[in-house]
Amino acid sequence: MNTPDTDHIDVRYVAKLARIDLDEAEVTALQSQLDEVLAFVHQLDELDFEGVEPLSHPHPLENVFREDVVEASLEHEEMIRNAPGAVQQLVRVPQMIE
Amino acid sequence: MSISASKLVPTIGLETHVQLNTNTKIWCGCAVRSDAPPNTLVCPVCLGYPGSLPVLNREAVRKTVMTGLLLGCEIAQVSKHDRKSYFYPDMPKNYQITQYDQPLCLGGGIEIEVNGVKRFIRINRIHLEEDVGKSTHLRGASGIDYNRAGTPLMEIVTEPDLHNEDEAFAYLTALKRILQYGGVSDCNLEEGNIRCDINVSVAEAGADVLGVKAEIKNMNTFRGVHRALAYEVRRQIKAVGAGERLVQETRRWDDEQGVTRSMRTKEDAHDYRYFPDPDLARIRLTEAEIEGWRAELPELPAKRQARFVEEYGLSDYDAGVLVADKGIADYFEAAAGKNPKAAANWVMTEVMRVLSESDLEIGDFPVPTAGLSALIALVDKGTLNSTKAKEVFAVMLKEGGDPAKIVEARGMAQVSDTGAIEGFVNEVIDENGKVVDDYRSGKESALQFLMGQVMKKSRGKANPPMVLDLLKQKLAKP
Structure with missing residues (x-):
């Protein structure tokens, strides 16, 4: 796993990962906003976390399960209507290169 | 600096994806089936529509834990799911729900045997995740069928304990057998129920650091794994032996050409930005629950x-x-x-x-087990000889029925009446003077011929040990 740089957010890199196209003005604006967000979150560093387990979810819910029982699926036509395109019952997407 | 190729040894680890045979998908009630028309087993959840929420299938958890118990893993009392972000059209949410740092099962292993040598292959972890859709490459475009998206998938990861392609093959065979015993997967390779990624590197024997690894993705036959590994190990040894510097990369096996090829993926693609899925609650298993499942385990x-x-x-x-x-x-x-x-x-x-x-x-x-038992009992009682028993078996196979009745209806019962057999033996001795002389002058094999003749006369029904005894008796007398 890449260890994230906790002091700085590389806006261009994150935008690229998220497939977001930003112009120069947006990069500058977001950079200062994200730096502020990061500074805000860094206040947590002042606390002592000795012996505190990481929390993966703020809600104390556990074991939310469903039983293994088949339910109705969407109608094919309805599903395809939502797709960008269709070919031979498949969702048509730009050619993928492996 | 080149390294003597003869000193290089491979290190191999496998990541095996196994589709669980649950009735429904992991996060929704869509059926898991491979025979439905494309895009008919889909819903807002497995299509990743905004606002839909996944709910974990309890049976998928049970089957993963059962697998962990069968492989001697430690079962995590607390486990969670994480999002692995990547963009690929077969993954409609743009992230895959998997388990990152708290998988359901840890440790364990499988004993394998290759050429009489037994080895224990350690398992690192088993986690429970979702499968992606199936892509078809069309001219100028790709087509996706999302029926498979959301099928529960276990990823079983070994430690890098395998030394060669034979061990990898033995591991997969042993794993498949255990999965079948556990009834957790249909294990149908043609349907892609078991798919495997191979990690392989070569380094000097005894070296502290492993060599640069290649990952060969998406193998769907065990034979393919064997061939791909044999090729890739040879390729790496040759390259390193010649002083070439390998790069870490993903490769694809070309089954027709029998070679692996670099897939040239971008480095950025591997920044998956895992984080806990906020739509899913933690899994906490009690000791009692795990022990209850352990009690259900089949014999391995x-x-x-x-x-x-x-x-x-x-x-x-x-x-x-x-x-x-x-x-x-x-x-x-x-x-x-x-x-x-x-x-x-x-x-x-x-x-x-x-x-x-x-x-x-x-x-x-077609032959029920009770029928086979009854047939064996008829042989043991002396009602049937082994040749006739095979004939009866053939009838049972074709037409069904009780073996005793078949024997009776077709008059196939063995003749064990001494008088009747003696008659056949005498006839055969009279008709085959020359063979009888051969036997008496020491040609042991002549006896087999005479035996065959007696069986023929009895139309296969004579009791063979009795025939042999009588023949020997009669032939001993000059």
């Missing part, structure tokens, strides 16, 4: 093999052949009756021959 092949030797007096080899397929082993046990050795022979010869010559599965075998 290796244990069953040892029991067959102990309980039925079979050879280790025969027991191994029978337990290799759970269905066959079940069939044998049901047919074992009073003569398990005979039942084992029937299953390993006639039953397995018929299965291999037809498309039949053992579950649909």
Whole structure:
């Protein structure tokens, strides 16, 4: 796993990962906003976390399960209507290169 | 600096994806089936529509834990799911829900045997995730069928303990057998139920640092894994031996050409930005729950093999052949009756021959186990000789029916009446003067011919040991 740089957010890199196209003005604006967000979150560093387990979810819910029982699926036509395109019952997407 | 190629040894690890045979998908109630028309087993959840929420299928958790118990893993009391972000059209949410740092099962392993040498292959972890859709490459575009998206998938990761392609093959075979015994997956390779990624590197024997690894993705046959590894290890040894510097990369196996090829993926693609899925609650399993599942565990092949030797007096080899397929082993046990050795022979010869010559599965075998037991009992009682028993078996296979009735209706019962057999023996001795002389002058094999002639006269029904005794008696007299 890449260890994230906790002091700085590389806006261009994150935008690229998220497939977001930003112009120069947006990069500058977001950079200062994200730096502020990061500074805000860094206040947590002042606390002592000795012996505190990481929390993966703020809600104390556990074991939310469903039983293994088949339910109705969407109608094919309805599903395809939502797709960008269709070919031979498949969702048509730009050619993928492996 | 080049390294002597002869000193280079491979290090291999496998990541095996196994589709669980649940009724429904992991996060929604869409059926898991491979025979439905494209995009008919889909819903807002498995299509990743905004606002839809996943709810974990309890059975998928149970089957993963059962697998962990069968492989001797430690079962995590607390486990969670994470999002793995990447953009690919077969993954409609743009992230895959998987388990990152708190998988359901940790540790464990499988014993394998290659050329008589047993080794223990350690398992690192098993986590529960979702499968992606299936892509088809069309001219100028790609087409996706999302029926498979959301099928529960276990990823079983080994430690880098495998030394060569034979061990990898043995590991996969042993794993598949255990999964079948556990009833957790259909294990149908043609349907892609088991798919495997290979990690392989080469380094000097005894070196502290592993070599640069290549990952070969998405292998769907065990034979393919064997061939790809044999090729890739040779390729790496040759390259490193020649002083070439390898780069870490993903490669694809080209089955037709029999080579691996670099897939040239961008480095950025591997920044998956895992984080806990906020739509899903933690899983907490109690000791009682895990122990309850442990009590449901089936007997594993290796244990069953040892029991067959102990309980039925079979050879280790025969027991191994029978337990290799759970269905066959079940069939044998049901047919074992009073003569398990005979039942084992029937299953390993006639039953397995018929299965291999037809498309039949053992579950649909036309001769019921009670019928086979009854047939063996008829042989043991002396009603049938072994040749006739095979004929009766053939009738049972084709037309069904009770063996005793078949024997009666067709007059196939063995003739054990001394008078009748003596008559046939006398006739054969009279008609074959020259062969009789050959035998008396020391040609042992002549006896077989005479024996055959007597059996022919009895139309196969004479009791063979009695025929042999009588022939020897009569021929001994000058």
